[in-house]
Amino acid sequence: MAARVVTLTSGKGGVGKTTATANIGVALARRGHNVVVIDGDIGLRNLDVVMGLENRVVYNLVHVVRGAVDAERALIKDKRVPGLTLLAADQHSDKDDVTEDDMRDACEALRDHADYILIDSPAGIEQGFRNALAPADEVVLITTPEVSAVRDADRVIGLAEAAGKATPRLVVNRIKPSLVAKGDMMDTNDVFDILQIPVLGVVPEDESIVAATNRGEPVALQDSSRAGMAFHNMAARLDGEEVPFLSLEVVEEGLLARLAGAIRGGATHGGAS
Amino acid sequence: MSVRDAPHEMPTPPKPPIAVKGRGDGLRIQVTGSASPEELAESLRQQLERRSNAFFSGASVTLELPVRPLDMALAATLADVVSDASMELTAVVSTASAAAEDPAGAGTGAGSSAGTSAGTGAGTGSGSATRAGTGSRAGADKDRGRPAAVRPPGAPGGALVVTGTLRSGQRVAHDGSVIILGDVNPGAEVIAGESVVVWGRLRGIVEAGVAEGGDSAVVCALDLAPTQLRIGPALARAPEEPDRQPEPEVARQEDGRIVVDAWS
Numbered sequence: 001m002a003a004r005v006v007t008l009t010s011g012k013g014g015v016g017k018t019t020a021t022a023n024i025g026v027a028l029a030r031r032g033h034n035v036v037v038i039d040g041d042i043g044l045r046n047l048d049v050v051m052g053l054e055n056r057v058v059y060n061l062v063h064v065v066r067g068a069v070d071a072e073r074a075l076i077k078d079k080r081v082p083g084l085t086l087l088a089a090d091q092h093s094d095k096d097d098v099t100e101d102d103m104r105d106a107c108e109a110l111r112d113h114a115d116y117i118l119i120d121s122p123a124g125i126e127q128g129f130r131n132a133l134a135p136a137d138e139v140v141l142i143t144t145p146e147v148s149a150v151r152d153a154d155r156v157i158g159l160a161e162a163a164g165k166a167t168p169r170l171v172v173n174r175i176k177p178s179l180v181a182k183g184d185m186m187d188t189n190d191v192f193d194i195l196q197i198p199v200l201g202v203v204p205e206d207e208s209i210v211a212a213t214n215r216g217e218p219v220a221l222q223d224s225s226r227a228g229m230a231f232h233n234m235a236a237r238l239d240g241e242e243v244p245f246l247s248l249e250v251v252e253e254g255l256l257a258r259l260a261g262a263i264r265g266g267a268t269h270g271g272a273s
Numbered sequence: 274m275s276v277r278d279a280p281h282e283m284p285t286p287p288k289p290p291i292a293v294k295g296r297g298d299g300l301r302i303q304v305t306g307s308a309s310p311e312e313l314a315e316s317l318r319q320q321l322e323r324r325s326n327a328f329f330s331g332a333s334v335t336l337e338l339p340v341r342p343l344d345m346a347l348a349a350t351l352a353d354v355v356s357d358a359s360m361e362l363t364a365v366v367s368t369a370s371a372a373a374e375d376p377a378g379a380g381t382g383a384g385s386s387a388g389t390s391a392g393t394g395a396g397t398g399s400g401s402a403t404r405a406g407t408g409s410r411a412g413a414d415k416d417r418g419r420p421a422a423v424r425p426p427g428a429p430g431g432a433l434v435v436t437g438t439l440r441s442g443q444r445v446a447h448d449g450s451v452i453i454l455g456d457v458n459p460g461a462e463v464i465a466g467e468s469v470v471v472w473g474r475l476r477g478i479v480e481a482g483v484a485e486g487g488d489s490a491v492v493c494a495l496d497l498a499p500t501q502l503r504i505g506p507a508l509a510r511a512p513e514e515p516d517r518q519p520e521p522e523v524a525r526q527e528d529g530r531i532v533v534d535a536w537s
Contacts, residue, residue: 151459154442154458158443194476
């Protein structure tokens with residue numbers, strides 16, 4: 001099983017790379033794959049926190065790169081999801097302590113032990129980004145439906161293509177259908193209009209993510225949240241399945257909002273999800 | 274010379290340097306010999322006059338030039354002849370192998386700079402397929418050679434053809450004219466000594482006519498919405514019109530101001 005190395009990146013910070021890496025990793029593992037998730041954000045690591053595994057980190061990516069320990073030994077098994085392991089980042093080094101070749105070597109060492117290697121890229125387009133990009137077979141580009149995030153994502157597409165990577169696949173994160181319906185937020189089509197790359201998935205804004213992140217329990221562990229469903233769909237699409245996109249319906253709290261919706265002729269936004 | 278029974282193929286000896294051939298979807302004008310632009314224009318004018326104008330009125334016309342790089346002045350001159358005959362020049366194709374198309378990133382002259390990425394295909398997979406005017410472009414794509422430009426005036430010079438969308442942060446700079454077959458996204462820059470033609474949406478920054486005497490340069494796009502547009506000394510920003518329907522437009526410079534017309 002030679003692994004597919006998938007780098008999740010964005011350019012802009014805070015758009016949901018780490019959450020997506022954790023959740024897609026969980027979703028893929030629940031589909032029966034062996035998945036290694038690697039935190040590429042050396043110095044500001046947080047993938048282990050989001051996955052609730054920070055107490056168990058002993059060795060990290062920098063140890064592996066420096067040869068202090070075998071890659072396999074540094075992996076932390078997620079006990080909730082068989083098949084899912086984490087290679088954490090080091091908090092005390094920084095991104096210039098690792099090179100693109102180091103990353104490629106680390107992935108080579110892991111390639112035969114997994115079906116998927118997911119790399120959580122740091123924000124920005126500097127060395128950390130280049131390191132995360134170097135070993136990628138595929139790139140997943142995460143953006144939110146905001147002008148600045150899309151502008152940065154566009155830049156990243158150019159850089160990824162210049163680095164010889166295949167066209168990235170797009171995840172539009174944190175869509176709020178109610179704002180889209182009002183015209184206050186870009187919808188997926190607006191984002192696609194500029195980026196023009198295939199869409200891997202669309203994730204609705206979901207409050208349950210906040211609590212999940214704080215508790216270290218990725219939402220994809222359960223089947224109940226809408227964001228969780230979106231991540232599961234993305235995992236299926238990575239596996240090559242054709243999954244229809246979720247229709248993001250406007251779900252408004254409050255009777256008044258529901259009445260207003262009825263007057264507008266139905267509060268559903270059957271957007272391209 | 275009697276022309277009542279003139280066949281589609283012109284049988285004149287000696288063979289004129291320019292030939293007009295009828296095709297199912299329009300006309301193809303082939304420049305085969307080397308003659309001065311004036312002679313070519315005159316020969317073309319005569320040949321078009323001999324045809325029934327009513328039949329060909331509004332027909333789409335493809336111009337084939339065997340030169341490398343494409344001679345913009347000649348294309349513009351012949352385009353005028355075509356439009357005088359109530360037809361429209363919709364594509365210019367170079368039949369020289371590896372004609373004016375530069376591999377993106379290399380320049381045709383000392384004034385080109387890299388910074389573009391390889392095209393993701395000639396934009397046919399992108400949204401440009403739904404825009405006005407691409408019917409003829411799609412036709413030209415099937416031909417030998419590559420579609421290059423339609424009517425930008427300007428001194429003869431190498432034209433840099435870039436295939437694919439220019440992404441934010443990418444920059445194309447060239448001494449002569451620049452043709453982009455794709456979009457220019459916000460955050461991208463095109464700098465040309467002469468004209469700029471964007472067969473797609475222009476939403477980035479464009480500076481045209483940067484070279485000496487480049488004040489007559491034009492900027493055309495299927496959707497002209499640059500964040501900043503400069504032609505020679507004149508500078509303008511596209512007005513904010515969130516619901517406007519994109520339509521092909523051409524911008525030129527007049528007395529230091531940018532003037533925009535529909536580009537038909």
